[in-house]
Amino acid sequence: MATFTCHNRCEPLCEAWTEEQPYTLLDLYPGLNDEEKKLCNADKTKCVQAYLLSWEAEALCHKLYKKSLTDDESDACRHYIWARVMSADINSEFAEKVLTAHEAEPGEPKDQRDMDLANNRLALSRSATDKVKKISKSRDEIIEEFKKSLKDKELVILKDKPSNRR
Amino acid sequence: MTRSIKLLLVGVICMIAAFASAQKILRGNILSSSEVEKKWAHRAFDEAKFKKANAADRAKMAADLIKRNPYKGKTSADVRNSLGSWDGFYHFDIFPAYLIGAEEESWQLVFILDRHNKVDQIVVHENGTPANWLNR
Numbered sequence: 001m002a003t004f005t006c007h008n009r010c011e012p013l014c015e016a017w018t019e020e021q022p023y024t025l026l027d028l029y030p031g032l033n034d035e036e037k038k039l040c041n042a043d044k045t046k047c048v049q050a051y052l053l054s055w056e057a058e059a060l061c062h063k064l065y066k067k068s069l070t071d072d073e074s075d076a077c078r079h080y081i082w083a084r085v086m087s088a089d090i091n092s093e094f095a096e097k098v099l100t101a102h103e104a105e106p107g108e109p110k111d112q113r114d115m116d117l118a119n120n121r122l123a124l125s126r127s128a129t130d131k132v133k134k135i136s137k138s139r140d141e142i143i144e145e146f147k148k149s150l151k152d153k154e155l156v157i158l159k160d161k162p163s164n165r166r
Numbered sequence: 167m168t169r170s171i172k173l174l175l176v177g178v179i180c181m182i183a184a185f186a187s188a189q190k191i192l193r194g195n196i197l198s199s200s201e202v203e204k205k206w207a208h209r210a211f212d213e214a215k216f217k218k219a220n221a222a223d224r225a226k227m228a229a230d231l232i233k234r235n236p237y238k239g240k241t242s243a244d245v246r247n248s249l250g251s252w253d254g255f256y257h258f259d260i261f262p263a264y265l266i267g268a269e270e271e272s273w274q275l276v277f278i279l280d281r282h283n284k285v286d287q288i289v290v291h292e293n294g295t296p297a298n299w300l301n302r
Contacts, residue, residue, distance in 0.1 A: 030279040031258040054258070058294075067265070067272050067293045068255035075255070105260050107243025109251060116259070163269070 035104035039097055046090055050098045053089060057082035060143060064166055071112060071158035073165070076119045077146055080155065083123030084142045092127050099124070111158060118156040122149065194295025197273070202290050203229045206267070211236075217250045225266035228275055228290055237277060237285045245277055245285065254293055266290065 032040065032051075040047035057078050058068055065074035079099075086095035099120040103113050126145065130137060137145070149155050197205065209226040211234060216227055237245055245262040246252070254263030254274035262277040262285075272293040280286040 030281055030283060031260050033260060033283070058255075062294050069265075070251070070253050070255055070259070070263075078255075102259070105242070107241070107246055108259070112251070 033101070033105050035101035036098070039101045043094070046094050047098070049090055050086055050094070053085050054078070054082050057085060060085075060139060063143065064147070065164050066166060067164055069159075069161060069164060071115065072161040073150060073155075073157055076115070076150070076155045076157055079116050079119040080123045080146050080149070081142060083120045084127060084137075084145075085139070087124060087127035087131075088136065088142075092124060092131065095127070096120075096124055115156045115158050122154055195292035197290040199229060199232050202232060213248055217248070221265045221267055221269070224264055224275065225273070228266055231275065232288050232290070235285070235288050237288070240285050241283060242277065242279065242285075256291060256293075263291075263293075265293070 036047075060081050061068065061074055061077035064077060068074050068078065083095055083099055086098060099117075103116055103120075129135075146155075206225040206228060208229050211227040211230040213236075216224055216231075219227070237248070240248075242260050242262050249262070249264065252262045252264050254265045254276070255261075256263040256274065256276045260283065261279060263274045265274050267273045273290055274293045276289050276291045277285045278287050278289060
């Protein structure tokens with residue numbers, strides 16, 4: 001070790017390669033809370049896939065809404081579609097873990113968390129039914145399903161902003 | 167020698183362009199601080215006024231807020247306590263994002279978090295642009 005130029009810093013440099021290291025690459029991408037990081041530490045590949053699907057869910061919801069807002073229909077859309085596409089492309093068990101961890105954000109108001117969790121639950125229950133019936137739905141079919149759920153008032157929406165609809 | 171310098175310069179320009187496009191893909195459309203100043207009237211940022219203000223009035227305080235960034239190093243929970251719950255959205259629910267400007271516009275003030283989920287910088291971002299590239 002004495003041949004290295006940083007031999008006097010071995011201790012702090014080696015310390016960096018402890019339990020923090022496994023999720024360093026994901027840690028570089030901010031926005032994940034501690035629970036999500038723990039989950040991602042356990043399964044990095046599925047985790048990256050899951051969060052790329054969250055971007056896809058947002059893009060799909062932009063077909064219905066002008067802006068991505070919080071607490072309105074566009075928020076419900078993102079959660080519902082994300083849960084559905086994660087269950088379809090990865091699996092329902094991992095989707096549920098990601099969605100639960102995602103709501104562990106410290107300081108999030110209870111009503112907002114309850115809204116997100118309720119909309120996640122509806123989507124996960126639909127995915128469970130599809131799994132039993134061995135049905136595979138396209139993205140367009142999932143969007144239509146969301147629109148029907150909205151019409152039937154099955155989703156939890158805190159703020160009504162009809163002007164955001166396309 | 168001259169050829170080597172030219173190649174080096176081209177390489178550096180390519181790297182800058184690649185970095186800039188990666189930033190754009192991840193962040194979407196962002197206004198520079200001078201664009202923010204030109205777009206909206208300049209008013210001093212006031213935490214209490216911002217908390218009660220509508221999107222149009224928040225926009226007037228945007229340039230000063232970006233410049234001073236009194237929330238650097240704070241958590242999103244701290245920002246929520248100071249400025250209230252946000253109405254916009256950027257990537258994930260944890261990023262504070264407040265809509266600014268006219269109703270027909272899609273600009274929002276986003277508090278960009280660092281790897282420790284502490285506020286690093288504040289930017290004016292066009293709501294909805296980060297994910298659109300996936301569908302192109």
